[in-house]
Amino acid sequence: MITYADYETYLSPALYKTTDLMIDRGAGSYIWDTSGRRYLDWVQGIAVNALGHCHPRVVEAIKAQVEKLLTASFNMVNYESTLLWAERIAELAPGELSTTFFSNGGAEATDGALKLAKAYTGRPAIIAFKGSFHGRTIAATSVTASNSKYRKGYDPLMSGIDFIPYPSASQAPAGFTPDEITDYALGQLDDLFSYIRDPGSVAAILMEPVQGEGGYVVPPTRFVKTLREICDEQGILLIFDEIQAGYGRTGKFFASENLDVVPDIMTIGKAMAGGLAASGVVSTHEIMQAWGPGRHGGTFGGNPVVASAGLAVLDEFKEAKVLDNVNAVGDHLAARLEEIKERYPIVTDARGLGLMRAIELNHVDGRPGGDLLEQVRRGCLDNGLLTLSCGVRGNGLRFATPLNTTTDLIDEGLAILEGVLTDVNEKEVN
Incomplete structure (x- = not known):
């Protein structure tokens, strides 16, 4: 039987492996390894x-397209499926966001969004947030601050980047209320404008409307609305x-709708194409006009196989509600x-929206519980549940189930989780 260890020498160690599972197949909420063991997958390709x-509908769409054409490069020819996909995204996108540039992965979309903002405004600077994750290319790394390990050894990164606190409890003084957190974060932005970065030099502020890698953190609405007003001013x-x-x-279809x-610009990716690599930069027609022909590009973005999968995803979203x-x-x-959270003292927070939720683990003396989280993850894996951490200190457990999951499947996974939590919590409190 093939194992990862047998082939490790052929693969770069830069790609961190969270498990040594050798997966053979998947269906719905489950994956099976090559020995036939089944796991309930609450990672789903990291929300992909x-x-x-x-999903049968997506698989059939892919098969049908693969038999006709894989790609001829969207910068050379057009595909009906890609044009229809762009139209469908425009119908769903909020406000006047109606024009899409297709690419392949999240970091690529981040790079594109930064270039578009600079092209439209003629300004050099970008403001991003502590706790953010936007990808691993040089530009995306430059605006990522969910962990210093992502930036280690890559200086000098892209210039003109400033960071301010995300409006979260972990980045504000202890004990602050949501209103106080909002005022604190807005004050830090005001200080940045006063002491360091003239606002007239800023092309864009880049924000996750719900932080992902940083811990599945939902910001106060007042902060985001005020940020919108500041950007307009x-x-x-x-x-x-x-x-x-x-x-x-x-x-909601997009988190910003909450x-x-x-x-002005939105990056999309991960869940767009049912498991195939896809991303996009979405903006208004006016802003996109600043991106003249040849100012950005790519070989594989918007290819017909991915677009066909993307259309199937949207069809299923609509018909299956x-x-x-x-x-x-x-x-x-x-x-x-x-x-x-009420039952286990080591679980100190439960947060999120919809099926983007997380719990946070800490020691009973208040120390971040990254080590406790790893014990929980290992225990869950041993009992057939695949999970993933989040948070700057690695002490969050994120839930990224399929969006068509059921309460029975949720209860199945939580039964495993609680069994493990019981053991880890008992060792901690005793």
Whole structure:
């Protein structure tokens, strides 16, 4: 039987492996390894498989397109499926966001969004947030601050980047209320403008409307609305990274809809194509006109196979009422996580929206519980549940189930989780 260790020498160690599983197949919420063992998958390619593994509708769309054409490069020819996909995204996108540039991955979309903002404004600077994750290319790394390890050894990164605190409890003074957190974060932005960065030099503020890698943190609505007003006053574009939070994960098609704020530019990805690599930069027709022919490009973006999968995803969202399911099952998950928080002292927070939820683990003396989290992850894996951490200190457990999951599947996974939590919690409190 092939193992990862047998082939490790052929693969770069730069790609961190969270498990040594050798996976053979997947269907819906489950994956099976090559020995035939089944796992309930609550990672789903890191929120990529919005409809679960190998959704039949998506698979059939891919098969049908593969038999006709793989690619001829969208910068050379047009494909009906890609044009229809762009139209469907425009119908769903908030406000005047109606024009898409297709690419392949989240970091690529981040790079494109930064270039577009600079092209439109003629300004050099970008403001991003502590706790953010936007990708691993040089430009995306330059605006990422969810962990210093992502930036280690790559200086000098892209110039003109400033960071301010995300409006979260972990980045504000202890004990602050949501209103105080909002005022604190806005004050830090005001200080940045006063002491370091003239707002007239800022092309864009880049924000995750719900932080992903940083811990599944939902910002106060007042902060985001005020940020929108500041951007309008200063001629700064507001970019929302919807790569993980978008496409129904929070119960709205885009996370920004929960906040009633429309960005100028939006990046999308992960869940767009049912498991295939896809991303996009979405903006208004006016802003996109600043990106003249040849100012950005790519070989594989918008290829017909991915577009066909993307259309199948949107068809399933509509016909199966996936957003209704996200809200109903998300409410069930939220209630269960609140119960878990009350039951286990090491679980100190439960947060999120829809099916984008997380719990936070800490030691009883208040220290971040990254080590406790790893014990929980290992225990869950041993018992057939695949999970993933989040948070700057690695002490968050994120839930990225399929969006068409059921309450029974949620309860199945939580039964495993609670069994492990019981053991880890008992060792900690005793």
